[in-house]
Amino acid sequence: MANVAVPSGKTAPIRIPVREIVPWAVFAAVLGLALLYFVGAEQGATSIISGSTVHEFVHDGRHLLGFPCH
């Protein structure tokens, strides 16, 4: 919020500066993709944790959200 536009009579949408978004975007992307990996693919196509506990636990969600499950 380095440059806050002086409010005028017009309601032009606020533009969030890219510099302000980027760090949050990196954070959300890393966290989001890791979470999606565990719901969508862990112990299916690839395995970080051995066994099938994660796969079996999110089983129904994986099917219903559209991921290939088994």
Place this chain on the structure above:
Amino acid sequence: MMRSLLIRGMLVGLAAAALAYVVAWFLGEPQVALAISFEEAKAAAAGEAHDHEVFSRTVQETLGLITALVVYGVAFGGLFSIVFAFAHGRIGDFRPRTTAALVALVGFAVIYVVPFLKYPPNPPAVGSEDTIGSRTTLYVTMILLSLLTTAVALYAGRRLAPRLGGWNATLAAVGVFAVIIGITYVVMPEVNEVPGDFSATVLWRFRLASLAIQLTVWGTLGLLFGGLTDRALGRRTAGVPTAVGV
């Protein structure tokens, strides 16, 4: 600003997951149950031993499903808020709720519907254990190609906007997207592992349920996040006369 948007996105994702669970419970789970009984009947006929269960069906259809939906909802809620932040004020002079609805519509189409049409989701009992690797790779590749095509279409749209105007440039961008995706559909390999004796009705209803669940998630993200952000940003400019009808 960004911090509150991200938190709002993740909380709205939680709400989206709650609504999606209701849809999944009424539309999805009955079809999953039918598919599993088909699977078990087949295994019994073949004289195979019953699989050792890690979790009971009750756990899978309650805690397991809720966890999957919550994780999915929160992850996409966060990512949604980021894309909203980039899009707002840059794709046109829209109110926050309009931007949010547009971002959700595009997200739903690009991340779910486009891959869905090529590689539709399958219930249990469909799909061979041996091909899970290649099927997952194809599905993820389809999502990535869809995202890449969106970037190309967006770029084309922006380049054409000064010449064609916003509306026609948007139509042209959608056209570019449709042509590239059409080619992708033809080029990408076919996957069909539905057993010949599997109920077509169960398959159809399962896929519709999946579509309904995703529509609920993206619909909630777009409309609830949009509504809340509209109110929050409206308060920031409170006191400034709104340009109604201009």
